[in-house]
Ligand SMILES: CC(=O)SCCNC(=O)CCNC(=O)[C@H](O)C(C)(C)COP(=O)(O)OP(=O)(O)OC[C@H]1O[C@@H](n2cnc3c(N)ncnc32)[C@H](O)[C@@H]1OP(=O)(O)O
């Protein structure tokens with residue numbers, strides 16, 4: 119059975135201390151709950167609760183064109199919804215049905231805009247816990263998520279360690295590095311510098327679409343790799359018939375409109391149709407703020423209370439969340455005696471490999487759910503012999519080969 123619902127959980131107090139009354143959480147469930155088969159899937163930055171294809175929606179949902187992990191989650195897929203009761207909830211601060219900046223503030227009758235409380239990854243976890251309570255789900259068989267959704271998974275392990283049996287943290291890290299923080303900062307400034315942003319109170323008028331487009335283009339580059347960009351576009355011109363998003367200035371008109379530029383314009387256009395600029399500000403801040411060790415002595419200390427199994431998946435072409443960062447987290451887990459495997463996936467797709475390579479992501483996740491870390495598709499950077507394995511070099515920087 120699949121369900122697409124909104125749960126009203128009453129007042130929700132954020133970790134900042136601010137509260138929102140009548141908080142609503144948009145969620146979808148797939149499969150039947152048997153008491154011990156619940157799997158919570160945490161979405162990435164601009165994802166929604168629509169993780170898998172639904173028979174009643176033809177795969178479509180408002181604002182988000184397709185199920186974002188439709189080849190990984192579903193009947194007979196790696197996260198098999200004929201076996202597991204899969205729950206995915208839109209996070210606080212987003213714009214896909216959960217109360218967010220674009221929702222109406224009951225005190226004013228207007229959208230919250232930037233009066234919405236600052237939101238953190240911890241708030242996402244706490245809201246998910248409230249939703250699960252409302253659904254009658256206690257302990258999770260597993261919590262799985264990618265990118266900032268993987269940070270959400272790590273937060274579950276430090277905040278509610280007894281509530282999780284198995285965890286899959288995919289393409290993620292204990293914290294962002296300075297290069298990614300820098301790019302997120304510029305992306306946010308593109309939004310707040312757009313005159314239509316209007317301090318965040320733009321609803322009902324023209325929105326900061328230009329700023330949001332630039333922000334997404336910066337973000338999108340972070341999700342690709344040098345290899346994937348070279349393969350997709352090289353230095354090719356998009357051709358005379360290509361439609362430029364903006365009329366070029368007179369000097370630029372002399373030079374080619376390249377495929378890479380056309381692609382970024384196309385992606386930005388699709389994104390501004392589907393996402394809210396304030397949500398982009400709130401959610402990137404939540405991601406930037408996340409630090410697993412915050413409030414603890416170390417990453418190891420933060421995870422020490424977790425007694426289940428943790429699978430880390432990282433991708434060799436990902437410079438947003440690198441193999442090295444995942445390996446450092448794996449080291450912290452080993453120090454804390456957490457039962458862990460760090461499975462490194464060979465890929466030149468960049469960060470979004472976890473979305474576009476289901477054939478590589480699926481088998482280890484399926485094993486995790488079925489057998490735990492002993493599954494045959496799961497490898498570890500520390501094999502039984504305790505020797506360090508070799509893994510391919512990663513693109514450690516946006517600017518270096
Ligand atoms: C939780 C979440 O994941 S959030 C939701 C999903 N993620 C995102 O939206 C992140 C941003 N998007 C992406 O990273 C990617 O587009 C993905 C992951 C969704 C899909 O990746 P891929 O399958 O490799 O598709 P790709 O990035 O090549 O984009 C293909 C699109 O670009 C278009 N395109 C490709 N080259 C060009 C070009 N030179 N000029 C203009 N458009 C182009 C294609 O026509 C295609 O259009 P369509 O989406 O309307 O069919």
Ligand SMILES: N[C@@H](CCO)C(=O)O
Pocket residue numbers: 162163164165264265266341469470
């Ligand atoms: N493509 C992802 C990026 C973060 O993983 C998203 O838009 O959510």
